[in-house]
Amino acid sequence: MTQVKNAPVAAVASVHETERKWWHFFTFSTDHKVIGIQYIVTSFIFYLIGGSLATAIRTELATPAPDFVTPEVYNSLLTLHGTVMIFLWIIPAGAGLANYLIPLMIGARDMAFPKLNAVAFWMIPPAGLMLVLSFFLEAPQSGWTSYPPLSLMTGKVGEGIWIFSLLISGTSSILGAINFLVTILKMRVPSMGIHEMPLFCWAMLSTSGLVLIGTPVLAGALILLAFDLLAGTAFFNPTGGGDPVVYQHMFWFYSHPAVYIMVLPLFGAISDILPVHARKPIFGYKAIAYSSIAISFLGLIVWAHHMFTSGTPAWLRMFFMITTMIIAVPTGIKVFGWLATIWGGKISLNSAMLFAMGFIAVFVIGGISGVMLAAVPFDIHVHDTYFVVAHLHYVLFGGSVFGIYAAIYHWFPKMTGRMMNEPLGIIHFGLTFIGMNLTFLPMHELGLLGMNRRIAFYDPRFTSLNQLVTLGSYILAVSTFPFMFNAVWSWLKGKPAADNPWRALTLEWQTSSPPMIENFEVLPVLTQGPYDYGMTHGSTEADPATETPVLSGSPSA
Amino acid sequence: MSIVENVEKSMQGTVDPAKADLNHHAATIATEHEAHPDHRMFGLIVFLGAESMIFLGLFAAYLTFRVVYPEWPPAGTPERELLLPSINTAILIGSSFVIHNAEADIKNNNVKGLQLWFGATALMGIIFLAGQLYEYLHLEFGLKTNLYASTFYVLTGFHGLHVFLGVCLILAVLWRSLKSAHYSEEHHFGVEAAEIYWHFVDVIWIILFVLLYLL
Ligand SMILES: [Cu+2]
Secondary structure (H helix, E strand, C coil): CHHHHHHHHHHHHHHHHCCCCHHHHHCCCCCHHHHHHHHHHHHHHHHHHHHHHHHHHHHHCCCCCCCCCCHHHHHHHHHHHHHHHHHHHHHHHHHHHHHHHHHHHHCCCCCCCHHHHHHHHHCHHHHHHHHHHHHHHCCCCCCCCCCCCHHHHCCHHHHHHHHHHHHHHHHHHHHHHHHHHHHHHHCCCCCCCHHHCCHHHHHHHHHHHHHHHHHHHHHHHHHHHHHHHHHCCCCCCHHHCCCHHHHHHHHHHHHHHHHHHHHHHHHHHHHHHHHHHHCCCCCCHHHHHHHHHHHHHHHCCCHHHHHCCCCCCHHHHHHHHHHHHHHHHHHHHHHHHHHHHHCCCCCCCCHHHHHHHHHHHHHHHHHHHHHHHHCHHHHHHHCCEHHHHHHHHHHHHHHHHHHHHHHHHHHHHHHHCECCCHHHHHHHHHHHHHHHHHHHHHHHHHHHHCCECCCCCCCHHHHHHHHHHHHHHHHHHHHHHHHHHHHHHHHHHCCECCCCCCCCCCHHHHCCCCCECCECCCCEEECCCCCCCCCEECCEECCHHHCCCCCCCCCCC | CCCEEECCCCCCCCCCHHHHHHHHHHHHHHHCCCCCCCCHHHHHHHHHHHHHHHHHHHHHHHHHHHHHCCCCCCCCCCCCCCHHHHHHHHHHHHHHHHHHHHHHHHHCCCHHHHHHHHHHHHHHHHHHHHHHHHHHHHCCCCCCCCHHHHHHHHHHHHHHHHHHHHHHHHHHHHHHHHCCCCCCCCCCHHHHHHHHHHHHHHHHHHHHHHHHHHC
16 A cells, blocks of 8 residues: 555655746747647747738728728738738647647547657747738738749749748648647546547647548648749749649648648537536537548538639549538538527536637528538629638638637636736627627628728729728737737636636646646546536436546545 | 546557446556557658659650650650660669668678678669660660650659669668668568668569650
């Protein structure tokens, strides 16, 4: 017995020796929790940059004439806004959540390859800085899609920087995905079967698969594009006999799945957040888990729906139209699962839950407009209009960004050991929800009326709707301030959080807040599923509401 | 009740809380240090999966160019010499068999054998690269001659880069094996990793050779 007691004591002692210090967040730390927070904070900084660019774009579009910035600067703003938001905000933010949560959720002490993990993170800041600073040299101007031959004609320096920045951040996400995949498959506590792991892990499994299959193909396209740009080859340049459509195929082979790389992690987070705050088991665990896998698979065979107007032959368009519409099925399964989960639950309307429910509401609109765009005749009609802009922002803002906010409000107490301020959170939600819909809802109509996207000026008859959109974007910009204030203030001075403030059942809540360096004093053994809210387990009520979970070193405790 | 019950850090297998008492003794021994199972091989295979996607993407691009172009290789492309690349291919394929002997040797704790076979593989890799360089210098078309020429240089060059990295890996393993007892019959992940990477590079070359020279 003495020996049995000794070991945990020793473990605790070693934990105290290596206390977390604030400056650890600025080092090459291999602790997945530090790396997770590094990812989230870094990507949020890029979100602020991307948001400022968006505000500049909307300021320009408040009037029909290009009077705020020149059309060239407008093109750069547009290009950098899209690239920053996708590659430096949403994708790394998802990777940050995954880094922080996966080992805790599956009861591991760290990721499978901690050093590789740190390397993956430290590729993001230089890639991002390079891209953002290109604005002051000769910014890329050909949009986030960078189609040749346009991308070969506008600003070599900026385009080159854009390519290398994406190659670096792409490598980073591949290295991250290797880590997530191996960790989820190989490092769960022995008592956790694959059907006992939280749905966030299922979502990250699917996301990692997409990253590993899609990102290398984008890298291939970027390498060829770099040769065209810098060495004067003509892979994609029609004047030299090349084929620009091949670039589009390679680009979208990654960039359609990228939509799921951006939104699947948040699907997972929402699946974990809703049951906790509705106090009900998740509805259809396996359906939600396997629909993530189905989305990944289908997501790989729909890419050419972005190319209905690129001279894609009719039979091929039919194929991609049908596969795209089929994707709505697994997505719909998830939505119905979420709705059934909160149906009749004891919902607590806190900030995390508000954002999670807001996520469902706005994401569904984006999903429906996505099915509309999948129809070839409709897409050909609205392809280069604001309808597409409205659709993608309902998916990426209404989906991903709402999801990230929900996740931050939900896991903030675990990450920092402090609670966030609820009234401020609710103000943040209200402003974001109003601002988001005011910004992007009128764009549907603008698109149907025929306003072209990507262009600095427009027909004066669109002015009033555009002013409404610009007003919405300002509300959206303002909505960020209560959040930032809340996050910083709560981190420093917020109410200390209990280990399990939401009375959740997943493993990350069964350790201290914030977790100790090695996550758990001793590795946990599951005695019930991750979503067994309100279920009786054995003879005792399983809802741990009345008790603090015991984490003791001895099995007889 | 607590929803999670903790038992001693256990090395492996499911520890049923009910049986935990029975397992006390076993658990005590296991506590000395928690097992760190080696996931590097799985990680390497996942990585090579991602790597092969780059090549697949480039192959698909090449095939599309080929199908879409009215004539392939485009009119005016000089004839390609087949003798040298065939010898090169034979050398690279042969090296895959050579390096395989090293694994068998290290599993018998034969470090000398490992060094011999790794040395031979590195040499064959260097000969391949030299042959490739010779071919580049004597070809009658350049990077920008036409679409075929561009894809030829970029694909073989990208593959050549991988061969170069493979040679570096092999030499690194060789260097480490000079330290006594660095690799043994139980611990030789580096040897296996270098070998698997080398096979990967070899398979890619076979596909490239068929695509660029034979088809
Ligand atoms: Cu798409």
